[in-house]
Amino acid sequence: MKYCGGVIILSTVAWLALAVAPHAGQSPTSGVQTRFVEISRAAGISSFRHVAGRPQKEYILESKGGGAGVFDYDGDGRLDIFLVSGATFEELENPQIPRPHRNKLFRNNRDGTFTDVTEAAGLGAWGWGTGAAAADYDNDGCVDLYVTYYGQNTLYHNNCDGTFADVTSKAGVAAGSWSTGAAWGDYDRDGRLDLYVARYIDFKRGEVPKKGDASYCRYGGVPVYCGPRGLKPLSGILYHNNGDGTFTDVTEKAMGPDVPKYYSFTPLWVDVDNDGWPDLFVTDDSTPNLLFRNRRDGTFEETGALAGCAYSRDGLEQAGMGADFGDYDHDGLLDVFIGNFADDYSTLFKNMGNGIFKDITEEGGMRAATWPMLTWAYIQRRTSGTWTPGSSSTRRCFETCRMESSAK
Numbered sequence: 001m002k003y004c005g006g007v008i009i010l011s012t013v014a015w016l017a018l019a020v021a022p023h024a025g026q027s028p029t030s031g032v033q034t035r036f037v038e039i040s041r042a043a044g045i046s047s048f049r050h051v052a053g054r055p056q057k058e059y060i061l062e063s064k065g066g067g068a069g070v071f072d073y074d075g076d077g078r079l080d081i082f083l084v085s086g087a088t089f090e091e092l093e094n095p096q097i098p099r100p101h102r103n104k105l106f107r108n109n110r111d112g113t114f115t116d117v118t119e120a121a122g123l124g125a126w127g128w129g130t131g132a133a134a135a136d137y138d139n140d141g142c143v144d145l146y147v148t149y150y151g152q153n154t155l156y157h158n159n160c161d162g163t164f165a166d167v168t169s170k171a172g173v174a175a176g177s178w179s180t181g182a183a184w185g186d187y188d189r190d191g192r193l194d195l196y197v198a199r200y201i202d203f204k205r206g207e208v209p210k211k212g213d214a215s216y217c218r219y220g221g222v223p224v225y226c227g228p229r230g231l232k233p234l235s236g237i238l239y240h241n242n243g244d245g246t247f248t249d250v251t252e253k254a255m256g257p258d259v260p261k262y263y264s265f266t267p268l269w270v271d272v273d274n275d276g277w278p279d280l281f282v283t284d285d286s287t288p289n290l291l292f293r294n295r296r297d298g299t300f301e302e303t304g305a306l307a308g309c310a311y312s313r314d315g316l317e318q319a320g321m322g323a324d325f326g327d328y329d330h331d332g333l334l335d336v337f338i339g340n341f342a343d344d345y346s347t348l349f350k351n352m353g354n355g356i357f358k359d360i361t362e363e364g365g366m367r368a369a370t371w372p373m374l375t376w377a378y379i380q381r382r383t384s385g386t387w388t389p390g391s392s393s394t395r396r397c398f399e400t401c402r403m404e405s406s407a408k
């Protein structure tokens, strides 16, 4: 979750990041005992069922989660929950059959329970959803919602009366093919939030080999669905907000004609060099991470490799899933932690200043600990203490966070 210009921005692909304050009287790093209890049924949100193809997972499209958006859609000061569902190939290819798998919006009742208001809000559309990003793009005080899909994405304008209107066509932000994460940020500082949409694979089921039928369709010698390596990657899309309800695709103008095509998941707007202009970091699966430094003239320079945050310290591409920035050592520079696929470590890049990063995962004691896990997200414990890379307090916090994460 990022705060930008007073609005909440969420960029989610099966993403959850929580900042938890220490309990009163508790030392920030002294054996915190926060516990999580499963309450979805009691809270009234258990009617949501996420689906993504069949359990056999014949294709990579069937392997992804749906993400969520947690935002205050009705402006009552309480966060509501929007959950994104995928679909099945049968639903995709035969519109005549029932399509029960839908996104859902749950309104916060302020008493620990939620009410399903999907239909009343006009958000019950069907599709193979992948993520959501909420922000007030037209500055009318009501938070709007962008939903990404395998297929055309949807921009919902919040009517400020508990309902939304699909304005995708007028806005011109459908993107297409396979979008994953999205992020709102005002890169040109004109007071209006612009939109970056990460995309993954140019996926067409009929053109993809079956399990085990190609070298990129095996994992550890076992036949698995093909990809992402071996399949055609896509570039992201940068939409400039024109201020009149429409957007313009400025990807080439702002990022150049040779904008990289990678398997992108999670984009984040963040000012990595503290010059007051939002830069863009993109976590990519099995391909280098991207860092677009804002040139302050409406254009960007992609500096991921030069900045030291495109590859691991071993010089390898990692399979980045989710990421978040935070100033873990309180030096005023935002660092980034990236959750990667299993059989590799999740990476902590320390911001060294001037837009340069250093992989300090090993010094932080996190390399071996994160190696076995496929990490989509993590829980960030915000403390008032100062952490030194490699110190026992860093390790202690990390181990505590792992414990909490597994208790979800």
Ligand SMILES: [Ca+2]
Pocket (backbone or CB within 6 Å): 071, 072, 073, 074, 075, 076, 077, 078, 079, 080, 108
């Ligand atoms: Ca609310």
Ligand SMILES: [Ca+2]
Pocket (backbone or CB within 6 Å): 135, 136, 137, 138, 139, 140, 141, 142, 143, 144, 158
């Ligand atoms: Ca709005």
Ligand SMILES: [Ca+2]
Pocket (backbone or CB within 6 Å): 185, 186, 187, 188, 189, 190, 191, 192, 193, 194, 241
């Ligand atoms: Ca703008």
Ligand SMILES: [Ca+2]
Pocket (backbone or CB within 6 Å): 270, 271, 272, 273, 274, 275, 276, 277, 278, 279, 294
């Ligand atoms: Ca900047």
